[in-house]
Amino acid sequence: MKKIAFYDVKPYDREWFDRLNGGRYELEYFESKLNAKTAALSAGCEGAVAFVNDDIDAACIRELTRAGVRVLAMRSAGYSNVDMKAAFDSRLTVVRVPAYSPYAVAEFTMGLLLCLNRKIHKSYIRTRDFNFSLNGLTGFDLHGKTVGVIGGGRIGRVFMGICRGFGMEVLAYDPFPGEVEGVRFVSLDELYQSSDVISLHCPLTEDTFHLLDKKAFSAMKEGVIILNTSRGALIDSAALLEALNAGKVGGAGLDVYEEEADLFFEDRAGTLIRDDLLALLVTRPNVILTSHQAFLTQEALKNIAGTTLSNLDEYFAGGPLTNEICYRCKGAETSPDCRKTRKERCFPPRAEGQ
Ligand code: NAI
Numbered sequence: 001m002k003k004i005a006f007y008d009v010k011p012y013d014r015e016w017f018d019r020l021n022g023g024r025y026e027l028e029y030f031e032s033k034l035n036a037k038t039a040a041l042s043a044g045c046e047g048a049v050a051f052v053n054d055d056i057d058a059a060c061i062r063e064l065t066r067a068g069v070r071v072l073a074m075r076s077a078g079y080s081n082v083d084m085k086a087a088f089d090s091r092l093t094v095v096r097v098p099a100y101s102p103y104a105v106a107e108f109t110m111g112l113l114l115c116l117n118r119k120i121h122k123s124y125i126r127t128r129d130f131n132f133s134l135n136g137l138t139g140f141d142l143h144g145k146t147v148g149v150i151g152g153g154r155i156g157r158v159f160m161g162i163c164r165g166f167g168m169e170v171l172a173y174d175p176f177p178g179e180v181e182g183v184r185f186v187s188l189d190e191l192y193q194s195s196d197v198i199s200l201h202c203p204l205t206e207d208t209f210h211l212l213d214k215k216a217f218s219a220m221k222e223g224v225i226i227l228n229t230s231r232g233a234l235i236d237s238a239a240l241l242e243a244l245n246a247g248k249v250g251g252a253g254l255d256v257y258e259e260e261a262d263l264f265f266e267d268r269a270g271t272l273i274r275d276d277l278l279a280l281l282v283t284r285p286n287v288i289l290t291s292h293q294a295f296l297t298q299e300a301l302k303n304i305a306g307t308t309l310s311n312l313d314e315y316f317a318g319g320p321l322t323n324e325i326c327y328r329c330k331g332a333e334t335s336p337d338c339r340k341t342r343k344e345r346c347f348p349p350r351a352e353g354q
Contacts, residue, residue: 001026002316005042005069006049007034010265012296013075016305025312033261039063047071047312052078052292053261058086065090071315075308076295078231080204081261084327091347095311095323099154100295100303106158108294109199109229110166112253116225116288117142140196143167148195150211151202151230152178152185159199171195174202192219197227204231212236217243223250229294232258237277244284251286255294264291321345 002025006017009029021027028045032038034054040063042048048069050056056072061083064072072087074096087094115121118139126133147163149156152174160170160183170183171194177185191198198220202208212226213236226249228235237258243249257264259275273279282289295304307323314321326346339346 002047003028003045004047004049004073004312005045006030007032007038007054008051008265012301013305016301017309020302020305020309024309034060034064036060036063039069040067042067042069045069047073047315049073049075049308050082052076052081053264054081055261056082056087058083061086061090061092065092071095071312073308073311073315075304078203079325080231080233084325088327088347093315093321093345093347094325095308095315095321096325097304097307097311098323100307101297101300102154102158104297104300105155105229105294106162108255109155109159109201109227109253110162112227112229112255112288112290113142113197113199113225116251116253116286121288122285142197145169145196146171146194147197147199148173148191149183150174150188150191150198150200152176152180152183153201155229156199156201159201168197188216189219192216193221195224196221197225199227200230200234202230202234204233209233210236210239212240214239214242217248220248222248224248225250226252226254228253229255232256232260237281241277241280241284244281244286251288252281252284253288254281255290256292257281257289260292 004025004027006027006029009031014029017027030038030041034048034050034056036057036059039060042064046068048064050072069092071093074082074094077096077098079094079096082094084094119137123137143166146169149160149170149172152172156172157180160172160180163170164182171186171191172180172183173186173188173191211234217239226240235258240249240252244252257278259278281287311323320343324346329346
């Protein structure tokens with residue numbers, strides 16, 4: 001039976017993988033994150049399964065392939081933590097789960113907005129202490145306000161629909177704008193100038209790194225609410241803190257943080273947190289920070305496990321791969337020369353033991 005190394009595993013991940021695996025693979029679970037040091041744990045495994053905060057750089061990829069791994073199955077949509085060029089050069093096939101529940105993330109984003117705007121996080125703490133005062137809890141109606149959605153893909157579109165349900169005017173920016181009923185695609189400048197709430201739903205790439213920086217914040221409306229359930233490094237956190245301190249940004253709902261990799265998903269309550277920027281952000285009453293949990297619904301976990309296992313099945317069956325990504329095509333067919341348009345893999349698979 002083929003062995004698969006499974007990194008950064010939590011009990012909630014295991015539940016669905018164990019249920020859906022049905023004995024087809026021997027799953028070796030490791031609590032450690034995947035990085036250059038832990039890659040050797042994969043010895044004897046033909047596949048490795050990894051997640052968003054694993055550090056899959058060139059050294060890690062070298063160690064993985066040395067250990068015998070031929071396919072890296074990301075159990076996430078994003079793959080900005082994978083050195084795709086190194087994977088391509090090592091002929092390590094990379095697959096992912098492009099969509100598992102856009103509803104999970106979009107609904108959580110609205111949850112952050114409602115909590116932040118109506119200060120539910122504060123009332124929860126007050127009433128537990130029998131403090132029934134309403135002072136300082138005033139919010140604003142979402143109805144009639146303008147939300148700017150950056151990234152009009154799967155999650156962005158579901159979020160747009162939710163916002164429309166609240167009676168908000170929806171603006172969107174995407175370099176590849178599409179048609180969405182009731183939504184106006186505009187330039188980033190117009191979105192910054194007109195939005196009361198700005199929500200990020202684009203991938204982290206070289207182009208989007210620190211998309212929201214000092215200059216972007218200065219172009220926004222006074223008191224704008226910022227939501228980020230995509231990737232931490234889309235926001236320059238130091239610039240966000242400055243904008244919060246100046247009152248330019250009225251609140252931030254953050255499910256991701258640019259330096260989250262060594263912190264999130266674990267209980268650090270007894271640890272001295274040396275990240276001063278994070279420490280300052282979490283003390284702000286108008287910041288809600290969650291630990292990359294927007295994806296965490298039963299439906300999403302089931303879909304992640306199901307798609308990851310079928311990605312592995314496809315790989316070992318030797319046919320075309322539905323969810324393959326490589327550094328040339330980034331998961332999409334971009335040119336007539338792309339092998340995917342010919343229903344082939346991005347590159348021929350490594351032979352067993354190669
Ligand atoms: P998607 O691929 O369906 O959509 C992304 C959209 O962003 C595309 O329409 C693309 O054209 C657009 N885009 C690309 N470059 C852009 C730019 N420079 N400016 C604005 N838009 C740009 O991806 P999906 O499924 O909607 O996911 C969005 C992001 O959500 C992912 O990249 C991932 O980082 C994040 N995510 C976060 C989760 C969490 O638990 N917090 C869970 C799942 C995804």
